[in-house]
Amino acid sequence: MTKAIGLEQIIAQKVLTLSKEQQQQVLDFVEFLQLKSSTVKFRYHNGTPMSALEAAGDLVGCVDSGPGDLSTNKEYLKRPLTE
Numbered sequence: 001m002t003k004a005i006g007l008e009q010i011i012a013q014k015v016l017t018l019s020k021e022q023q024q025q026v027l028d029f030v031e032f033l034q035l036k037s038s039t040v041k042f043r044y045h046n047g048t049p050m051s052a053l054e055a056a057g058d059l060v061g062c063v064d065s066g067p068g069d070l071s072t073n074k075e076y077l078k079r080p081l082t083e
Contacts, residue, residue, distance in 0.1 A: 015026055042055040053060070 015023055018026065042050045042052060044050055
């Protein structure tokens with residue numbers, strides 16, 4: 001009876017044939033792929049989703065100076081971004 005070899009085992013066997021520098025490159029690439037596919041999801045302790053506003057709730061209103069609403073300076077909002 002032939003044992004089926006999984007993809008993980010094939011990858012591990014091939015990585016072992018590489019130099020240490022090449023193995024480091026493989027590790028760097030795998031970590032890059034993990035970062036590329038990761039997304040941040042805000043959730044309560046019970047697992048239900050929360051909004052970014054709810055996640056940053058302790059930061060809302062933490063600045064003492066400045067306007068309470070950043071949209072109060074309408075002229076600033078209308079200026080071109082290239083300035």
